[in-house]
Amino acid sequence: MERERDHDAAAEENGFFYHDDAQVEAMQRRVDAAAPPGEDPCTIFRLPAAVRERHRDLYEPKVVSVGPYYHGRAGLAAAQQHKWRLLRAFLSRAAAGNGNKKPGAGGLGALVRAAREVEADARRCYAEGFGHLGADEFAELLVLDGCFLLEFFLSKGEGQLAAPGGAKWAWQHMYHDVLLLENQVPFFVVEKLHGVAFAGDGEDAGRDALLDIFCKAFAGDLPSSRAIRPPSDKTIHHLLHLHYECNVRNPAADSGDKGRNAIGEANAGGASSLAIWKQPAGTIPSPRSGSGGGKGRLASMIPPAAKMEEAGVTFKRKAAPRDVFDASFRYGVLHMPAFVVDEGAKVLLANMVAFEQGGGRAVRQLDGGNLVTGFVALVGSLVNSRRDLEVLRRCGILHCMLADDDAVAYFNHVVQYTTMDYDRHLLACLFRDVREHCHWNR
Numbered sequence: 001m002e003r004e005r006d007h008d009a010a011a012e013e014n015g016f017f018y019h020d021d022a023q024v025e026a027m028q029r030r031v032d033a034a035a036p037p038g039e040d041p042c043t044i045f046r047l048p049a050a051v052r053e054r055h056r057d058l059y060e061p062k063v064v065s066v067g068p069y070y071h072g073r074a075g076l077a078a079a080q081q082h083k084w085r086l087l088r089a090f091l092s093r094a095a096a097g098n099g100n101k102k103p104g105a106g107g108l109g110a111l112v113r114a115a116r117e118v119e120a121d122a123r124r125c126y127a128e129g130f131g132h133l134g135a136d137e138f139a140e141l142l143v144l145d146g147c148f149l150l151e152f153f154l155s156k157g158e159g160q161l162a163a164p165g166g167a168k169w170a171w172q173h174m175y176h177d178v179l180l181l182e183n184q185v186p187f188f189v190v191e192k193l194h195g196v197a198f199a200g201d202g203e204d205a206g207r208d209a210l211l212d213i214f215c216k217a218f219a220g221d222l223p224s225s226r227a228i229r230p231p232s233d234k235t236i237h238h239l240l241h242l243h244y245e246c247n248v249r250n251p252a253a254d255s256g257d258k259g260r261n262a263i264g265e266a267n268a269g270g271a272s273s274l275a276i277w278k279q280p281a282g283t284i285p286s287p288r289s290g291s292g293g294g295k296g297r298l299a300s301m302i303p304p305a306a307k308m309e310e311a312g313v314t315f316k317r318k319a320a321p322r323d324v325f326d327a328s329f330r331y332g333v334l335h336m337p338a339f340v341v342d343e344g345a346k347v348l349l350a351n352m353v354a355f356e357q358g359g360g361r362a363v364r365q366l367d368g369g370n371l372v373t374g375f376v377a378l379v380g381s382l383v384n385s386r387r388d389l390e391v392l393r394r395c396g397i398l399h400c401m402l403a404d405d406d407a408v409a410y411f412n413h414v415v416q417y418t419t420m421d422y423d424r425h426l427l428a429c430l431f432r433d434v435r436e437h438c439h440w441n442r
Contacts, residue, residue, distance in 0.1 A: 046069065047354055067126070091108060091147075112140070115193070146192075187238050327430060
């Protein structure tokens with residue numbers, strides 16, 4: 001017994017127990033396989049269950065799955081069969097432009113081989129490993145879903161609705177589904193399949209042509225917004241990211257564009273708007289400064305619309321906004337663009353906020369910062385009751401296609417699950433000036 005204890009003591013002094021070697025080695029393999037901090041390849045996240053389960057209608061597909069998270073889910077089988085019809089149409093489209101290409105180029109075999117080449121990289125883009133899907137099955141998923149997206153949007157550009165039976169309602173549901181945060185495939189997969197299918201077609205197979213397919217479809221999704229064409233060399237992680245880049249203005253780049261210069265317009269007019277973006281981080285005004293210490297998030301919000309009106313604030317619809325996020329406050333007047341709340345806007349804004357909140361490599365590279373989150377926090381602060389909705393509706397800012405109670409509950413939900421520094425976001429100056437005005441006019 002003493003000899004065994006001496007043996008264990010000696011092993012412990014050397015930093016290991018012999019009988020633990022297998023466990024240590026297994027753990028070390030997992031440590032070595034993990035990406036170093038800051039180099040996580042994951043770009044397609046899962047929402048926290050507490051958020052998703054409260055409002056599944058906002059975050060889960062109703063008609064069609066894209067990517068592995070909802071692959072094989074009950075209730076989506078009809079659209080899964082429809083994907084095969086669209087794959088057939090896509091292969092015919094590629095074959096029609098075969099021209100001088102070699103036989104088989106751009107065919108199904110070439111697409112499958114291309115998917116196999118990127119299968120491992122694509123798998124690493126997800127927050128889960130999907131060990132139940134083998135390499136061939138995962139590659140098939142990438143081909144089927146990637147070609148579905150391409151044919152779906154190519155048909156839209158030709159004035160056709162690539163939904164079962166051409167039904168407009170089905171197409172709308174599918175369109176909203178493909179922009180859900182959890183319902184994505186990596187954009188480099190779509191790009192790879194597009195390049196293989198149209199290899200030899202010159203400019204038609206280029207990245208500019210690919211971006212045009214989607215950007216044209218995204219134009220007008222957000223009221224008052226003008227579609228923005230991302231640079232050809234812009235890294236795009238998935239379709240929701242591309243939609244974000246097409247519709248969410250980059251305030252930091254506006255200084256070189258007079259038509260989109262938030263800084264110049266805000267400063268010249270004495271208005272609180274997006275001017276905060278260009279200020280050095282250390283000089284961003286804090287609503288808590290000089291206030292004897294803040295009381296957290298609530299101290300950084302603004303009153304609901306009805307209370308603001310009682311405090312002397314006037315609401316006016318902005319006649320020529322740069323985009324739907326172009327809110328400003330000047331001399332007791334809150335200027336906002338016309339804003340439509342319907343089922344589509346509910347889903348899109350909720351998933352854009354979830355995207356901004358997701359963290360990871362895709363979000364760290366966003367040009368728009370937390371602009372969508374800040375805007376939703378603004379509207380969510382204004383809308384706290386039916387009375388608030390009526391104030392915004394009366395001045396032409398809010399056009400609500402939902403029941404009033406549903407609209408109030410929606411904004412409360414989205415704001416409840418956002419995390420940001422309410423003293424230092426893109427609309428913090430506006431929030432500060434509104435609070436100060438309401439305090440002065442009590």
